[in-house]
Amino acid sequence: MAKSKLDTEEQELLETYEAGEFASDLDADRMEYVAKAAEEAFKKDKRINIRISSRDLEALQRRALEEGLPYQSLVSSVLHKYVSGGLKDISANKSGQREIGVRVK
Numbered sequence: 001m002a003k004s005k006l007d008t009e010e011q012e013l014l015e016t017y018e019a020g021e022f023a024s025d026l027d028a029d030r031m032e033y034v035a036k037a038a039e040e041a042f043k044k045d046k047r048i049n050i051r052i053s054s055r056d057l058e059a060l061q062r063r064a065l066e067e068g069l070p071y072q073s074l075v076s077s078v079l080h081k082y083v084s085g086g087l088k089d090i091s092a093n094k095s096g097q098r099e100i101g102v103r104v105k
């Protein structure tokens with residue numbers, strides 16, 4: 001799998017973390033809440049089967065490789081973002097086609 005290149009800020013964060021100099025500023029209650037939310041968000045207890053075009057699958061696999069994760073994880077992440085409101089369905093633009101956009105917070 002290809003390794004992602006880090007920009008300067010990311011490299012500094014990684015070095016700080018690896019040197020043991022990085023510490024969380026979350027209090028215990030917030031840390032517990034975040035851990036519980038992450039556990040619930042990433043619990044995978046159901047399986048689905050879908051049929052998609054070879055072209056779409058290859059594109060998903062390329063994008064996943066760029067992100068450094070398995071393509072099934074990318075698909076799961078996109079679906080999760082869509083159902084939780086992180087991706088916005090923009091219906092009926094001027095050309096009459098549907099678009100999917102990313103909501104930036």
